Amino acid sequence: MSKNILNKLLDNISCRDNVINNLYSLIGHKDEPLPANIFVHGHIATGKSLVIETMIKYLDYKHSIINCIEHSNVRHIYDYILMELSSYKLDSTNSFKYNAKCDNFMDFINNLKTIFNSDNNNENIIIVLDKCERLRDIDLNVLNGFMRLQELTNLNICIIMISDVIWEKYRVKIGAIEPLRIHFSQYTKDEMSKILLKLKNNDYNDGFYMNYLNLFLSVFYRFCRDINELRYMANINFLKYIEPIKNGTCNENNITLLWRNISNVLKTNLEVIYLRVSSNDFHESTKLISEIESTTKLALSFELPYYAKYMLIAAYLASYNPVKEDKRLFLKISSKKKKTKRNNNVNCKKITFNTQCGPKNFAIDRMLAIFCTIIDEKIDVNANLLAQIPTMCQLGLLAVVGDATLDEPKFKCCINLDFVTVVAKTVGFNIKNYLYDFNHH
Incomplete structure (x- = not known):
């Protein structure tokens, strides 16, 4: 038994x-x-x-x-x-x-x-x-x-x-x-071929599909060993691989022509493997990944210290949240507002999001108050921590507004939502939970 x-x-x-x-x-x-x-x-x-x-x-x-x-x-x-x-x-x-x-x-x-x-x-x-x-x-x-x-x-x-x-x-x-x-241990290339062959969901014979898998893995295996991701991408790219056969320009035995047709597509899709982009327009996919990568690389290139990242997040929140909403957003205290009847004949105003407008000025005290609220630990606001502010100004992440010689100068945040979202993800912080644009209902 x-x-x-x-x-x-x-x-x-x-x-x-x-x-x-x-x-x-x-x-x-x-x-x-x-x-x-x-x-x-x-x-x-x-x-x-x-x-x-x-x-x-x-x-x-x-x-x-x-x-x-x-x-x-x-x-x-x-x-x-x-x-x-x-x-x-x-x-x-x-x-x-x-x-x-x-x-x-x-x-x-x-x-x-x-x-x-x-x-x-x-x-x-x-x-x-x-x-x-x-x-x-x-x-x-x-x-x-x-x-x-x-x-x-x-x-x-x-x-x-x-x-x-x-x-x-x-x-x-x-x-x-x-x-x-x-x-x-991780699967070898031959083992990956056997598994993907077993998981195939098309009517082509095993020999033909194995030839395709060898071409597919020659591009993807070096950069990805996740069988789930490879299975998904193998199925998506196989549809492009058999296009010349379906339109009658070649037969199943012409491996050279099939490879020539699919090689550039495989290399393009390698860049978007973890985004799960499945579009017939591969140029659009390439444009999408290049835009995402450029913002991500820029945000990660600064390599800010841990507390400086939270300071930058606090500065963004101070720039794009109304001051009167701080208590509700950060102290989790929502006051009940009386419902008022609206006249249906009055034209509704077009909603404008704060994150789509320019940054508002904020005082340093407000930014530090938000910083102490969003960070999950008790921290002493000392000189070493405050020294991060002029550093971020030099990097162009923050800007001083007005006279810098005043006792309490005003600042504004110079980064966009995509940039700060990447920074927030590196410390496991969901910034949209604290933005008025996403929590004003």
């Missing part, structure tokens, strides 16, 4: 024979105790989740597979795991709430023991923590607790952690358990 399961896995999942054999040797034998924890790591789109989820499905163990990014706190993770392991269903009869109390890790352990009582503690249980790097941000102790779960519950339970990050990045405390590690 176990041999049949292994053969099914090897037949259904391409180019992952080594890791399938290694993983199966650890968890595939139902009559053997499971390892306490396994750490699976590798680049994105290398088949980590696919292999583990498919293997657990074939083995038919009690299991819970959870994507840690989808849960905002630890309690949600505990509840989700317990519901899956206990086969508890959320419906109107239980008001779509889980009935077990699970406020901390000890409650989680006690609930597990209740589900799997001592008479049935040999049952194989697997908990898969996909994207487990998220747990480092939620609570440093949670991951260490999960890794000791077999010891703490005395159950035959295995924690499988899946991550794009290497294990060395998880060593935050002395005494952490070292898990068994399985590495998923």
